[in-house]
Structures are given as structure tokens and as C-alpha cells.
Amino acid sequence: MIILGIESTAHTFGVGIVKDEPEYILADVRAKYVPEKGGIHPREASLYFMREAPRVIAEALQSAGLSMNDVDGIAVALGPGMGPCLRVGATVARALSVYFNKPLIPVNHAVAHIEIGKLITGARDPLIVYLSGGNTIIAAFVAGRYRIFGETLDMPLGNFMDTFVREVGLAPPYVVKGMHQLDKCAEESKEKKILNLPYVVKGQDVSFSGLLTAALRLVRSGKAKLEDVCYTVREIAYSAIIEVSERGLAHTGKKEVLLVGGVAASSVLRSKFEAMAALRGVDVKVVPPKYAGDNGVMIAWTGLLAFKHGITVEPERAYVRQRWKLDQADVPWGDP
Amino acid sequence: MTKPTYRGGTPKIIALGAEAALIKHTFLGMPAVYKVRLPKPYRDPKLDLRLRSERTATEAKIIHDLRLAGLPVPALYYVSLSEGLIVMEYVEGDLLRDLINRRVSGYVDLVRELGKVIALMHGLGVVHGDITTSNVVVREGTPYVIDFGLAKYSNELEDVGVDVHLFIRAVESTHYDVMEEVIIAFFEGYASIAGEERVKEIKEKVREIRLRGRYVEERRQKRNK
Structure with missing residues (x-):
């Protein structure tokens, strides 16, 4: 079985093609929208997607050495994400489905990050720590769905980090050579000073908005060195995430942790996770950077799992769902 | 309330929580829980010390206040901020x-x-x-x-x-x-x-x-x- 998957929830228009036997991944082509300044403008991103979509699809088929006739189904990420961006992927997918008469498979973007992580790392029944620009979620599979044990009460970790470095003039670009500007700035702190900034963990939830406000105020007051603020902010934010993850492990009794999403690529965060895992005797599995960010392969792969469980959608009913939460998506294939 | 059982026994780790280790033992002959906030290797040492001592102090004060108000919470036996240690009643159940x-x-x-x-x-x-x-x-x-x-x-x-x-x-x-x-x-x-x-x-x-x-x-x- 061969499935073509389309991702277009935020900054990346990606097309992946997968097969239900090794080597699984047949094609992976992406077009990433990089804003000149500021954050992602949904309309600008969607216009970029429209220009790039035909090329990305053609290249994906070509690199797999396939034609549309070889494809058994079209999977598409219908949410969660930015409306204008989602609509491009959905429109393209519906058109392909109708024109080539192929089943259309709805995929939840958050579930897809988890499924590609499980495929590549071999994790079976992990506590999932999903960290990206738009999501900060601690989840685990229980009875048919990925249930949320902890999340952010306000800003996602990635958005928090991006906003901070942008506001203090360090970005864009947000990530240079695989290192986030916040990590880079923090490493420059010689004294590794911990300033008096708020650390907020509520049960299994984190909150970053107070930290952001206080840190920006401190930088603007000129009373502290920027690198010391970066260091404190980074230590507080990462520690809070690891603390709630550790609580999630204690609560669920899971024996492995799977880090997924774009922010999972941070090597500093990863080494902190490994220190925590060693303490608790659990394994840490990290989605490699190549598949940590948004891509079409994860949508294709999750679409394949869903299709095998009979999940399809009529093209005229394939609406985008900007707030399709992780725990609202059925995962009938999820039993470990 | 049950009468405290005055028996000793070896300390036993009952839980390695995310926040602290809980050890069941006795305190002056009463069944007790020793809650120790251990240093976390993933936290900056200064941040770690700040969080552990702040949390130990607040927790001890709160369970003591609630207990004095008659609520069903463990009784407070002993506190040491520098060690991040609280000793309290063991609630069997x-x-x-x-x-x-x-x-x-x-x-x-x-x-x-x-x-x-x-x-x-x-x-x-x-x-x-x-x-x-x-x-x-x-x-x-x-x-x-x-x-x-x-x-x-x-x-x-x-x-x-x-x-x-x-x-x-x-x-x-x-x-x-x-x-x-x-x-x-x-x-x-x-x-x-x-x-x-x-x-x-x-x-x-x-x-x-x-x-x-x-x-x-x-x-x-x-x-x-």
C-alpha cells in the first residue's frame, strides 16, 4: 500500500510518500516559508504554499519513481494549524482525490508528529512530550486516544522562545545551524547567573506568559546582562518542561519518553531530558531533527495507519479544523 | 483516627515522585513519611536550591496550617530547609x-x-x-x-x-x-x-x-x- 501525504499546517508545505513495508519512506519534499522579519504571516505563508504546491507534489512523485496511479490514498493534515495554510493543503488534497479517484484520509497533525516519532525511534508506549512552535503537550496513549496529561496554560514553548528572542532583537532567524537563538545567547552567559524571574508550574501544566513579560521588562530596564537573562529564561523554561514530564512519568508509569516536534531538536533540552531519564531509569527517544519539524512523511505515514483502520473522509466533507486537539482524534491503531 | 502503631522497621522508599523521594519510616516511634526534595541534575544548581528550599518551606507551613484548622491532611513532625526535608504522619489507606x-x-x-x-x-x-x-x-x-x-x-x-x-x-x-x-x-x-x-x-x-x-x-x- 502506498500513501501520499500533504502537510500545510504552518510554515511548511510538505509532501511525503510512504509504503507499508520497509524502507517505508519513498519521498520527502518540503517547501519552507521563512519570513523576512517577524513571525509567520498566515496569508503570506498560504500564498507561498500555492506557488510551491505543484512543484513539491511533482518532485515527490518523481523522487519516488511513481505516478499518481501507484498511489492508494491521499492523506492530508486537516488541523490543528493556521486556517489559510491548512486550506491550501486541504484544497490540493481534495482536488487530487477527486481527479484521480483516490480515497481521502484525514490526519491530525499532532498525532502525525507522534506516529512518525514512534516509527523512526521504535518507541512502543511512551510518554509523549510534544514541543513545537504551536504546541506544548505531555500526552500518553490510553484507550483509543492520545490523552493529554499536561500542557501549557498560555504560550507554547516554541512560541515563547521565538517571541523572546525576537523582542530582544536576536531574531529572525530563530534557529542558526540547528541551534535556537535562545540557546546560543544563554551559552554566552559566563557567570551562569540565575536572576529572579518567575518559575510557574501548576500541577502538570506550565505557563510562560508571566516569564516572558518579566524577562522582557528586565532586559528593557538595563539592570541585567542580556546573556544572563537568556540563561535564566532558558533554565527556567526547560526545567519547567522537564519537571512536568517527570510528573507525567510518575503519574502514568510509562517506561520511555518520546520527544517530538520542532523544539525537540535542541541539544541542550535533550541532554537535560537524558539526565532526568537516567534518574528515573527510563529511555529517552528523540525524533531526529530531519523528522522533528513539520513534514509530509508524517502525514502520509499516519494516513497509512488510519487507512488500514478504515478511516477516510468524503472530499466535500473534508473541512479544515484549526483547533483539532490531539485528544479529539481517534487512534484505533494505537494499542501498544 | 487510628491510633499510631508504635513499631519500628526498616526505611522503605514508597515513591520516587517527580518532586521528591518519599520514604516510609518511623519518627519518635510513630509511622512517618520522610519527604526529601532531592537535587535535580537537569536544573541549574542555584535554581535547584532556590526551588527546593522555597517549596519545602511553603509545603510545611501549609500542611501545618490545614492540620491546625482540622482538615484531613498529614500531621507535620519535622522540617529541615537546607536538606529539603519534611517529616510527616504516614496516612495508611x-x-x-x-x-x-x-x-x-x-x-x-x-x-x-x-x-x-x-x-x-x-x-x-x-x-x-x-x-x-x-x-x-x-x-x-x-x-x-x-x-x-x-x-x-x-x-x-x-x-x-x-x-x-x-x-x-x-x-x-x-x-x-x-x-x-x-x-x-x-x-x-x-x-x-x-x-x-x-x-x-x-x-x-x-x-x-x-x-x-x-x-x-x-x-x-x-x-x-
């Missing part, structure tokens, strides 16, 4: 989580009792910070609230709302098949102490807090109203 999972008869009444205890606690200006059914030990029909590791003093509706939100979310993830009756019973108990008006206010706050979460379906509906 079953976790409410397990009783609900086993559908022990009267589990709904226990949740109602818990609602009363939480309402009394909030009335005293304390929020727990991690109310889950694993943090409630039932001894002789009384739900003892344990683990005040994230508790703080607050009268803010916001904090009370978060406290209740965390309980509901924990029930939704742990007891999803009986969540409705559990949540109803909790609010019944709560209202019998704090009044229907207050419960209405809290429920509204909880709704608002949940809408703040990311990608919440209801938020869009609200906006489109």
Missing part, C-alpha cells in the same frame, strides 16, 4: 484513584467528601496545585489530601479555578469512563460548603481557563457567537 478504578461501593460519596475538603481548604486561602485522585488517601472513610508540594497561599479566583481545572483534567484522563458522575459529586460536596453561588463562579472561571488552552474547539465557537 487506599488511593482514591484505585478505589474508583475498582468501583468500590461508595466511591462517589468519597469524591463528594473530597469536594467538601477542597472547599474548606480553599476557604482557608490554600490552593493545592495538583489535586488528582492519586493524591488522596482514604483512611476509614475519610479522604486525606496529601502531597502539598505545589500548594500555595492564594485567595484569587484564578488560582482556585486552576486548582479545580487540574482536578477535572486529571479525572478526564484517569477516570474518563466515570468522569461525569465523579465531577458532579465533587461539585456537590464543594457546594455544600462554599454554596451554589461560589461554585457557579468557579465553574465559569474553569471554563475560561480551559478556553485559554491551545487549539480548543470551544474557543472558536465562542468567538463566532
Whole structure:
């Protein structure tokens, strides 16, 4: 079985093609929208997607050495994400489905990050720590769905980090050579000073908005060195995430942790996770950077799992769902 | 209350929680829990020390205050801030989580009792910070609230709302098949102490807090109203 998957929830228009036997991944082509300044403008991103979509699809088929006739189904990420961006992927997918008469498979973007992580790392029944620009979620599979044990009460970790470095003039670009500007700035702190900034963990939830406000105020007051603020902010934010993850492990009794999403690529965060895992005797599995960010392969792969469980959608009913939460998506294939 | 059993025995680790190690032992002959906040290798050492001593002090003060007010929480025996150590009463019993999972008869009444205890606690200006059914030990029909590791003093509706939100979310993830009756019973108990008006206010706050979460379906509906 061969499935073509389309991702277009935020900054990346990606097309992946997968097969239900090794080597699984047949094609992976992406077009990433990089804003000149500021954050992602949904309309600008969607216009970029429209220009790039035909090329990305053609290249994906070509690199797999396939034609549309070889494809058994079209999977598409219908949410969660930015409306204008989602609509491009959905429109393209519906058109392909109708024109080539192929089943259309709805995929939840958050579930897809988890499924590609499980495929590549071999994790079976992990506590999932999903960290990206738009999501900060601690989840685990229980009875048919990925249930949320902890999340952010306000800003996602990635958005928090991006906003901070942008506001203090360090970005864009947000990530240079695989290192986030916040990590880079923090490493420059010689004294590794911990300033008096708020650390907020509520049960299994984190909150970053107070930290952001206080840190920006401190930088603007000129009373502290920027690198010391970066260091404190980074230590507080990462520690809070690891603390709630550790609580999630204690609560669920899971024996492995799977880090997924774009922010999972941070090597500093990863080494902190490994220190925590060693303490608790659990394994840490990290989605490699190549598949940590948004891509079409994860949508294709999750679409394949869903299709095998009979999940399809009529093209005229394939609406985008900007707030399709992780725990609202059925995962009938999820039993470990 | 049960009479303390005056017997010694070897220290036993009962839980390696995320926050602390819990060791069951005796203190002056009484069964006791030693709660130690151990240093975390993933935290900056200065941040680590700050968090451990602050949390130890707050937790000790809160359980002592609640106990003096007559609420079912462990009695405080000893504190050492520099070691991050609290020694308190060992509450022998079953976790409410397990009783609900086993559908022990009267589990709904226990949740109602818990609602009363939480309402009394909030009335005293304390929020727990991690109310889950694993943090409630039932001894002789009384739900003892344990683990005040994230508790703080607050009268803010916001904090009370978060406290209740965390309980509901924990029930939704742990007891999803009986969540409705559990949540109803909790609010019944709560209202019998704090009044229907207050419960209405809290429920509204909880709704608002949940809408703040990311990608919440209801938020869009609200906006489109």
C-alpha cells in the first residue's frame, strides 16, 4: 500500500510518500516559508504554499519513481494549524482525490508528529512530550486516544522562545545551524547567573506568559546582562518542561519518553531530558531533527495507519479544523 | 483516627515522585513519611536550591496550617530547609484513584467528601496545585489530601479555578469512563460548603481557563457567537 501525504499546517508545505513495508519512506519534499522579519504571516505563508504546491507534489512523485496511479490514498493534515495554510493543503488534497479517484484520509497533525516519532525511534508506549512552535503537550496513549496529561496554560514553548528572542532583537532567524537563538545567547552567559524571574508550574501544566513579560521588562530596564537573562529564561523554561514530564512519568508509569516536534531538536533540552531519564531509569527517544519539524512523511505515514483502520473522509466533507486537539482524534491503531 | 502503631522497621522508599523521594519510616516511634526534595541534575544548581528550599518551606507551613484548622491532611513532625526535608504522619489507606478504578461501593460519596475538603481548604486561602485522585488517601472513610508540594497561599479566583481545572483534567484522563458522575459529586460536596453561588463562579472561571488552552474547539465557537 502506498500513501501520499500533504502537510500545510504552518510554515511548511510538505509532501511525503510512504509504503507499508520497509524502507517505508519513498519521498520527502518540503517547501519552507521563512519570513523576512517577524513571525509567520498566515496569508503570506498560504500564498507561498500555492506557488510551491505543484512543484513539491511533482518532485515527490518523481523522487519516488511513481505516478499518481501507484498511489492508494491521499492523506492530508486537516488541523490543528493556521486556517489559510491548512486550506491550501486541504484544497490540493481534495482536488487530487477527486481527479484521480483516490480515497481521502484525514490526519491530525499532532498525532502525525507522534506516529512518525514512534516509527523512526521504535518507541512502543511512551510518554509523549510534544514541543513545537504551536504546541506544548505531555500526552500518553490510553484507550483509543492520545490523552493529554499536561500542557501549557498560555504560550507554547516554541512560541515563547521565538517571541523572546525576537523582542530582544536576536531574531529572525530563530534557529542558526540547528541551534535556537535562545540557546546560543544563554551559552554566552559566563557567570551562569540565575536572576529572579518567575518559575510557574501548576500541577502538570506550565505557563510562560508571566516569564516572558518579566524577562522582557528586565532586559528593557538595563539592570541585567542580556546573556544572563537568556540563561535564566532558558533554565527556567526547560526545567519547567522537564519537571512536568517527570510528573507525567510518575503519574502514568510509562517506561520511555518520546520527544517530538520542532523544539525537540535542541541539544541542550535533550541532554537535560537524558539526565532526568537516567534518574528515573527510563529511555529517552528523540525524533531526529530531519523528522522533528513539520513534514509530509508524517502525514502520509499516519494516513497509512488510519487507512488500514478504515478511516477516510468524503472530499466535500473534508473541512479544515484549526483547533483539532490531539485528544479529539481517534487512534484505533494505537494499542501498544 | 487510628491510633499510631508504635513499631519500628526498616526505611522503605514508597515513591520516587517527580518532586521528591518519599520514604516510609518511623519518627519518635510513630509511622512517618520522610519527604526529601532531592537535587535535580537537569536544573541549574542555584535554581535547584532556590526551588527546593522555597517549596519545602511553603509545603510545611501549609500542611501545618490545614492540620491546625482540622482538615484531613498529614500531621507535620519535622522540617529541615537546607536538606529539603519534611517529616510527616504516614496516612495508611487506599488511593482514591484505585478505589474508583475498582468501583468500590461508595466511591462517589468519597469524591463528594473530597469536594467538601477542597472547599474548606480553599476557604482557608490554600490552593493545592495538583489535586488528582492519586493524591488522596482514604483512611476509614475519610479522604486525606496529601502531597502539598505545589500548594500555595492564594485567595484569587484564578488560582482556585486552576486548582479545580487540574482536578477535572486529571479525572478526564484517569477516570474518563466515570468522569461525569465523579465531577458532579465533587461539585456537590464543594457546594455544600462554599454554596451554589461560589461554585457557579468557579465553574465559569474553569471554563475560561480551559478556553485559554491551545487549539480548543470551544474557543472558536465562542468567538463566532
